[in-house]
Each structure stands twice: as structure tokens, then as C-alpha cells.
Amino acid sequence: MNPLEELIVVFGSIALILVIATLIGRTLAARQLPDSPNAVIDNLNARINAWWAMVALLGLAFLFGETGVIVLFGLLSFAGLREFITLTRTRSGDYWALLVAFFVVVPLQYYLIADRWYGLYSIFIPVYVFLLMPILSAFRAETTDFLERVAEIQWGLMLAVFCLSHVPALLSLEIPGFENQQIMLIAYLVIVTQSSDVMQYVWGKLIGGHKIAPRLSPSKTLEGFAGGVLSAAAIGAMLWWITPFTVIESAVLALIVALMGFLGGLVMSAIKRDRGVKDWGWSIQGHGGILDRLDSVVFAAPVFFHIVRFWWAGSGAL
Amino acid sequence: MKPLFAQFSALAIILFARLITAVRGEWRGTESTAGQRVYYANHASNGDFVLLWTVLPPPLRRRARPVAAADYWQRGPIRRFIINDVFRGVLIDRVRTEASPDPIGVMAAAIDAGDSLIVFPEGTRNTTEERLLKFKSGIYRLAVERPDLEFVPVWINNLNRVMPKGELLPIPLLCSVIFGEALKLEEGESKDGFLDRARNSLLALSPDEKGDSQ
Numbered sequence: 001m002n003p004l005e006e007l008i009v010v011f012g013s014i015a016l017i018l019v020i021a022t023l024i025g026r027t028l029a030a031r032q033l034p035d036s037p038n039a040v041i042d043n044l045n046a047r048i049n050a051w052w053a054m055v056a057l058l059g060l061a062f063l064f065g066e067t068g069v070i071v072l073f074g075l076l077s078f079a080g081l082r083e084f085i086t087l088t089r090t091r092s093g094d095y096w097a098l099l100v101a102f103f104v105v106v107p108l109q110y111y112l113i114a115d116r117w118y119g120l121y122s123i124f125i126p127v128y129v130f131l132l133m134p135i136l137s138a139f140r141a142e143t144t145d146f147l148e149r150v151a152e153i154q155w156g157l158m159l160a161v162f163c164l165s166h167v168p169a170l171l172s173l174e175i176p177g178f179e180n181q182q183i184m185l186i187a188y189l190v191i192v193t194q195s196s197d198v199m200q201y202v203w204g205k206l207i208g209g210h211k212i213a214p215r216l217s218p219s220k221t222l223e224g225f226a227g228g229v230l231s232a233a234a235i236g237a238m239l240w241w242i243t244p245f246t247v248i249e250s251a252v253l254a255l256i257v258a259l260m261g262f263l264g265g266l267v268m269s270a271i272k273r274d275r276g277v278k279d280w281g282w283s284i285q286g287h288g289g290i291l292d293r294l295d296s297v298v299f300a301a302p303v304f305f306h307i308v309r310f311w312w313a314g315s316g317a318l
Numbered sequence: 319m320k321p322l323f324a325q326f327s328a329l330a331i332i333l334f335a336r337l338i339t340a341v342r343g344e345w346r347g348t349e350s351t352a353g354q355r356v357y358y359a360n361h362a363s364n365g366d367f368v369l370l371w372t373v374l375p376p377p378l379r380r381r382a383r384p385v386a387a388a389d390y391w392q393r394g395p396i397r398r399f400i401i402n403d404v405f406r407g408v409l410i411d412r413v414r415t416e417a418s419p420d421p422i423g424v425m426a427a428a429i430d431a432g433d434s435l436i437v438f439p440e441g442t443r444n445t446t447e448e449r450l451l452k453f454k455s456g457i458y459r460l461a462v463e464r465p466d467l468e469f470v471p472v473w474i475n476n477l478n479r480v481m482p483k484g485e486l487l488p489i490p491l492l493c494s495v496i497f498g499e500a501l502k503l504e505e506g507e508s509k510d511g512f513l514d515r516a517r518n519s520l521l522a523l524s525p526d527e528k529g530d531s532q
Contacts, residue, residue, distance in 0.1 A: 085491055095485055282492075
């Protein structure tokens with residue numbers, strides 16, 4: 001199969017799963033009594049509807065190929081950074097730093113990704129932007145909370161821009177025997193992280209009982225975690241045919257990706273809890289903000305990228 | 319031609335506001351259904367009324383007119399076009415002269431024509447550390463003139479961080495606009511009593527998050 005045929009099969013399968021989910025959701029909604037609406041079922045249906053929109057958006061981006069994917073993730077970084085900075089303590093002294101972060105750093109990072117300039121896109125934000133941001137903030141000589149403000153801006157850029165940009169960066173990996181198919185690695189990574197999130201939710205709602213991190217995220221359960229991560233590994237194994245991996249390798253990578261995603265979710269919950277909010281934003285009906293949906297991808301993408309680059313893209317010696 | 323261009327401009331302004339702030343309207347205690355009201359809000363940025371206007375449902379938006387300072391908005395053809403044709407602003411003179419009409423009369427006339435108003439009772443942009451300045455007496459005097467009028471408190475959150483005073487370009491951050499429960503002038507209520515009540519209802523909507531330190 002060529003990548004286009006593979007994408008049709010993959011997106012066809014996702015659409016089929018969503019049709020089934022939609023039917024289940026609608027049936028549950030029809031069975032509830034009109035005078036006692038169930039918030040969980042309403043939220044479930046809102047989530048499923050949003051999934052249709054998200055899958056359609058991703059499909060549209062894939063249709064436009066590499067450019068489509070890079071533009072999509074660039075916009076997601078912009079929106080994610082907007083959500084993150086909203087919850088920080090930045091002051092008017094950070095005006096230039098923020099302006100540069102949104103309108104220079106985000107486009108430049110994705111330009112470097114499109115240019116496949118690994119040597120620069122992998123250090124641009126961690127080194128150069130890291131040094132530039134506090135310089136820009138220092139010009140305004142506003143010292144209140146200076147360290148906190150600078151650290152928060154850098155964190156936002158690392159998570160929402162640097163880490164997330166490792167998803168489209170997968171396009172630049174040269175894997176022998178896998179030429180011009182790198183876009184399937186993105187499909188693999190997104191499907192594994194998202195199905196892990198969904199299966200954690202499903203297992204948690206079905207058999208969940210033991211809270212795994214009550215202070216960070218009261219809705220996460222041990223059963224949900226184990227069921228979700230193992231389901232994601234199984235789904236990853238089933239997707240081996242779109243990847244350069246063997247079945248076993250594909251399962252192990254999916255396990256690592258799902259674990260990083262779970263741990264990323266905990267970290268992001270800790271931040272939200274500290275700032276007294278439940279969600280990062282409200283862009284995605286039923287899910288919350290962009291970062292609520294992408295927290296697992298953010299933490300999994302760089303790790304997945306470097307594992308694949310090190311062992312598959314023939315750069316093990318570097 | 320001009321009305322069409324005004325509508326297009328309105329659409330562009332709404333789109334831009336949403337792109338930068340992903341603004342969300344939150345209705346607490348007042349329904350977002352049609353009805354004549356005076357929306358009174360906190361004032362920290364020049365974009366305040368634009369944001370409030372953006373989140374109003376179209377039928378309400380068409381009838382909601384911002385009360386704005388004539389001296390600022392009459393300067394230059396672009397400002398005049400925006401305030402007169404796009405927002406249908408109710409312009410009042412901040413510096414009263416012999417010739418200038420009574421601002422309360424101007425507002426009451428708009429009310430009598432069936433329009434709603436957007437007002438900022440602090441009178442000026444709040445650039446202090448205080449969350450809300452003391453109210454000017456305008457809304458009280460309007461309430462005395464039209465005692466059946468509903469006053470809806472509206473808290474505009476975070477826009478001061480998006481458009482810091484004196485800067486040209488906006489910083490993209492999420493904003494929300496929160497509508498509270500409507501209040502009316504009670505019988506025999508004093509000026510200070512009404513203004514305090516109105517101010518407290520507005521303050522009660524302000525989210526006291528760690529996140530918005532400005």
C-alpha cells in the first residue's frame with residue numbers, strides 16, 4: 001500500500017469507530033429521562049462531536065501533505081501558547097518578550113521544521129530563545145516576579161511550541177526503506193496518544209475505583225491508567241503496518257508514548273490545579289482547551305522523535 | 319454602499335477580536351435573550367466595548383450602542399466611521415460647554431428609541447492596581463430618568479493584558495466577558511446606595527485568579 005491508501009484505511013477505521021461511538025452516545029442520551037439530564041452523558045456526546053471535528057481537521061491537514069501538517073501544528077502551538085500564557089503572571093514589562101514569542105518564535109520554529117534544519121530547530125528555543133526572552137523582559141526594568149515571569153514564558157514556549165513541534169519534525173527523519181512515508185509516523189503518534197487518553201477515560205468510567213493521583217487529578221484511576229496504557233500498546237501493535245517498526249517494537253513504542261502521555265497529563269493537571277482552573281481553555285466543546293487535548297502529545301512527541309531518530313533514522317552514532 | 323462596508327467592517331472586527339482572544343461570553347443570572355438593557359462594565363482598555371459587543375448574540379448586538387467620548391472618536395475619518403457606522407455609538411462630550419447637550423438626555427433618547435447601551439461608569443480607563451474605580455453618577459441619573467431600566471453588570475476579564483496601555487499590537491490571550499444579574503433602581507434609593515450596589519454587583523463577577531495579576 002502507498003501512504004495515500006494507508007491513510008484512507010486509517011481514517012476510514014477512525015470514522016467507523018466514531019460512528020459506533022456516536023450511536024452509543026445517542027442511544028444513552030435517548031434513554032435518559034428528560035427531567036434528569038445526565039451531565040456525564042451530555043459531556044460524552046459533546047466529546048464525541050468534537051472528535052468528529054478534530055478528525056476532520058487532521059484529515060484536511062493530511063490532505064495538504066507536509067505543508068498542511070506543519071501549518072496545523074503551528075496554529076495549535078499558537079493557540080496552546082495563548083492558553084498557557086493566559087494562566088501566567090506576566091506583566092506589562094513582558095510586552096516585547098510576549099510579542100516576539102507569539103509572532104516571531106512560533107513561525108520561526110515551524111519554518112525551521114519545514115526547512116528540516118535539525119541542527120537549529122532542536123536548539124533554537126532551548127538555547128537562543130531561552131537567552132533572548134529574559135533580555136527582552138529586562139529592557140522594561142520591571143522587577144516584580146521577574147524570575148517567575150521569565151520562567152513561565154520559557155515553560156510555555158517549551159511545552160506549547162518546542163515539544164509540540166516535534167510532531168511535524170517527524171517528517172524530516174530519513175528512515176531507510178521508509179522514504180516519503182514519514183507522515184504515517186505522525187498518524188501513529190497521534191492515534192496512540194489520543195486512544196490512550198480515550199481508553200483511560202473509558203476504562204476509568206467502566207471499572208475505575210482506585211484513585212491514582214487524587215491530589216493532582218481526582219478523575220484519574222489506577223484501572224483507567226492500566227487499561228488505557230495497555231489498550232494503547234495493543235492499538236500501537238495493530239498499527240505496525242503503517243510504521244517502519246515490527247509488531248513488538250510498535251507495541252513497546254506505543255507503551256512508552258502512552259506512559260509519557262499519562263505523566264504529561266499529571267504535570268499539566270498540577271499546573272492547572274495551582275492556578276485554580278479545571279481546563280486550559282474552552283476551544284474544544286466537552287474537552288476544554290487545546291492543551292487539555294494535547295497535553296499527552298506534548299510530553300510524548302520529543303521522546304518518540306528521538307527514539308525513532310536514534311534507532312531507526314540511522315543516526316545511532318551521533 | 320456605506321452600510322454594506324460597515325457590516326463588513328463589523329465582521330472583520332469580530333473575527334479579529336476572536337482570533338486574538340478566543341473570547342467567550344458567560345451569562346450568569348441574565349439570559350442572553352432580547353431585551354432592552356444598560357450593560358455597564360469595567361474599563362481597563364480601549365477594546366473593552368468591542369469585546370463586549372463581540373460576545374453579544376447578533377439580535378442583541380444590533381441594538382447595543384456603546385456610549386463613548388465625542389472628543390476621542392470625532393478625531394479623524396476612520397474613527398468617525400467606526401463609531402458612527404459600525405458601532406452606532408452614542409457620543410457624549412466629556413468636557414461640557416454651553417453648547418453641548420446634556421449627556422443623560424442623549425442616553426435617555428437612545429433608550430426611548432428602543433436601543434440598549436454599553437457604558438463604563440468608572441468614567442476613565444482604570445490603569446491602577448485597584449480592580450475597579452469609584453463609579454461616576456451617570457448611571458444613577460439615567461436610572462432616575464428611566465426608573466424601569468435594567469442595568470446588567472458585565473465583567474471583562476484579561477483584556478488589559480491583551481492591550482496594555484500605550485502599546486500598539488495586542489498580545490494573544492484568552493478573554494472572557496461575564497454577564498451578571500440585572501438590577502434596577504429601588505424606590506427611594508439614594509445615589510450612593512445605588513452606585514455602591516451596582517459597583518459591588520460588578521466586582522462580584524471578577525474572578526480572583528492568581529493568573530491575572532494586573
